[in-house]
Amino acid sequence: MTKKNRLLCFLGLLSIYSSLFAAPDRINGQNFATRSEVIAPNGMVATSQPLATQIGLDILKQGGSAVDAAIAANAALGLMEPTGNGIGGDLYAIVWDAKTQQLYGLNASGRSPKGLSYRQLKKQLKKLNRTALPPLGMLPISVPGAVDGWFELHQKFGKLPVKQLLKPAIDYANQGFPVTELIAYYWHRSVPKLSQQPGSFAQTFTLAGKAPQKGEIFKNPALANTLSLIADKGRDEFYRGSIAKKIDQFMRENGGYIRLKDLQEHSSTWVKPLSVNYRGYDVYQLPPNGQGIAVLQMLNILEQYDLRKMGFLSEQALHLMVESKKLVFEDRAKFYADLDFYQAPLKGLLSKEYARERAKLIGDNAAQRVDSGNPALYEGDTIYLTTADKDGNMVSLIQSNYRGMGSGVVVPGLGFVFQDRGELFSMDPKHANVYAPGKRPFHTIIPGFVMKDNQPFMSFGLMGGQMQPQGHVQIITNIIDFGMNLQEAGDATRWQHFGSSEPTEAHSAYIQEGGEIAIESDIDYQTIRGLMARGHKIRFGRGGYGGYQAILYDAKNKVYFGASESRKDGQAAGY
Template sequence: MRNFYQAGRSVTYGVNGAVATSSTHSSQAALSILKSGGNAMDAAIAACAIQCVVDPMQTGIGGDCFALVAVGGGGDIEGLNGSGKAPAALSADYLMSKGINKLDPESAHSVTIPGAIVAWTRLHEKYGSMDFADLLAPAIDYAENGFPVTQRTSLDWEMGVKRLLKNKAASDLYLKGGKAPAAGSIWRLPKLAATLKAVAKKGRSAFYEGEIAEQMAETLRAVGGVHEAADFAATHADFVTPIHSEYEGHHVHQIPPNGQGITALIMLNILKRYDHDGLDPNGAMRLHLEAEAARLAYLARNKYVADPTKADVPIDMLLSDEFAEHLCGYIEVGKAGDPTGANALERHRDTVYISVVDKDRNAVSFINSLFQGFGSGIACAKTGVIFQNRGYGFVVDPDHPNCIAPGKRPMHTIIPGMVTKGGKAAISYGVMGGGYQPVGHAHVLTNIWNFGMDVQEAIDSPRAFYDAGILEVEEGIPASVRAELVGMGYELADTTMPLGGGQMIAIDPETGVLSAGSESRKDGCAIAY
């Protein structure tokens, strides 16, 4: 229970439906759809489409999408991988012939074909109940008639100005006089509205075939890309069987690689081998154990995670108890470990996340992203689409499983989460924040299961992120705890911005009451009825 003498948010409770997004615009629209008879998938798609307009640095139709679905609140979780692929003409040999041995996040070579729209249409075909055009109508209205820019969005927009100024179409679409809009100002995106109207009318084909696809391909080729209209036409989203691991009697489900969800599961497999009783949830020992689990899990991610249709990804080994025990052998409690991992593996930043549960207990964990702020910064003037830079997740090393190749998906950071217990959906959740997401997943879930927090407290709790030898800590980590962590051998750094952002909806198995929490680090909210 929160301390009501301190600033904060209460848990949002409901019985008929709940939504949690990082945008008040999206949350309101999603709840309206639930109240009008739409289901959780209808609400999630509508909410995401709105955020592709009102949070253009965080997400867009030029990005990718993943989802986990629990139909009727059951325990058989279904997944969808809507991540795009490298164009057919792009290979490591091609890049190396151009003297490129590392991808540039602002280069056309970092732009994989957007997978969001085909993901939405496939999800709608299988799970949706309302007309697809009606789901996009609120987003079209915001794009055409304008939306008020919220506070956190205005800050993130300002941080993207430098990137936007490098591309005329992007700066024309998203800046005025070279400046980002202030909080409270109205912004319109008429070109994007026209593209969304076409998609609302004709669905997938409007985006991936014909004039819009040709215009997008032409835009990318004009800045050095090798994209063709045929690459767009070949784009598809795939239903997949989630992977999972067990923690405190719960099953935690993730999309399998090429996503990094397996990293969160490796972390949990490590953490469950340590006793958390009596630890301060914001104390040095808890953060130390989390940092060490992250250190080793991310080393495993970087070595093994890739597109499993193009490389051998040893999923069973990575999720095995033997591998977790092996990694624990490289943790010395009370001491920061070697950032390189030594011989530990020799044997073996910006997004929107949406959670919705409806009256029939259909639960949807839905995530959509451009990767970095405003993605590649490359925009198509005619369509209003700004392109993701997911290709930056590739490496240019022919011997690495995640090496760039024609028609290959990159290692992907966005990961929706779903928890089941006793054969029923228990928690639909996600934590945004690029590479931070696996740590965020492990952090919020262990906040609940090991430290007794409710869903809102679990999201609000101060965060730390061990990354490449540096332990980044938020302002909420006390000075005394920081001193202890330094004494353990960690190099600390203050976060430049709050770490990630999360949404969570829990389903009480006895009463059916929905408990929803939304990220205080963002502009959104949880709403239920």
């Protein structure tokens, strides 16, 4: 039996298995939905950890704003889901302010150490026998931006004192919290490799040398102390005070490069969200150094096709979506970088005319190789949370350490891991995303927001590296093209394409061959066979399809709808 025939036989058996063990039938809506949407009139919080959701909801009930709830929930997630985020990482947010009737964007990502030159970094990589930055240790660490992001958001939109917002996370850190199922799984995977890094990872994040199990109570008194200092003394305690000085000393003693000056000079940036109109809905993302505009580029291409007529998860619709991703990700690899160092052709990238020209490259068969376009002619592990309050304010916030628990580097006594976001710099001196001191690396984390008729419609996000733009597009098309509700859109079967060029310029023969489509198990066998006939390579994976939360505002009934998908431990709740 040939390899192809063996795969077809496996797919047939898998199709039979899936039909025998399908999701239970529902009286209403799609039977793949795990639950109904949550609906509430006064406020809504959706996060990837139920206790964090309840903390955010309590803050709303105490009179806090949507931003207050987001900060409180984010602080709790840094404790309860350290596998995805923490105050050693970065933050991005889109905020709808009901008072000014305006969307605001915040880029709270950090920059590379100013004392580490490109030449020095290249020498260090040579010693490690590497050409690209590593995922662990000191070299990929950039300045953490999350804490400054909290205070920027709070200064503009907060109502309650920061001390009140951080108290629930501090209390849980001191008294302990039960670890949830999926977080325990990822925690277990991180411990063996991260325990070897400089600092106190094992002492801080294990119980007798092992990751906590599902249901075990975990405490982090060091993080409680750090959050207490921030709550009492403010943002400067982290970037100028005792915390900053401990970081500086530890880095000097252990071969790191972040210095007190790097922390002192850090600042977040308020930015204007960018948008395209997709079938009457204005979809917003933040500009680079993130990958959010990949969503907008993909939607511009897909708008030219009648996806609704093709049908959800049909062979033709999946083919078009994958091929549009391939085209856009080549632009992503070439043009997305820190705008302080590189003038990206944003107008051209988001042009409808440019999208029409790029769409002409999509044929009936899978493209084995695509290149970036010329947009100048037309002038990518994380947590996501969203909140909304009684005054109509909405927050879309995403925060990350990058690879799971980050670099593995923990300053003793501080209770958090430093991010490894610098791994995403290119070492190609001609590349827009090339490493430079004091530069923001390419970022994968993207918050999403949708407006309809100049009013807020949906605050949403879907975490997971390069899955994020692909996932955002799937959520939007699920709702707008395929008529799903907010919960169904998140629970619906997903796909992910691997094999495009990356902003680190990691080209390979794998990329040259068109990559692979990873699919969840309940895509129809006939569809899979049709995709294979078009030249697509198919693989099955366990996980890796992101984690979604969303809040939708129903302007007619003046209520919020909330959703949190079943692939994570999360919860949406309102009152």
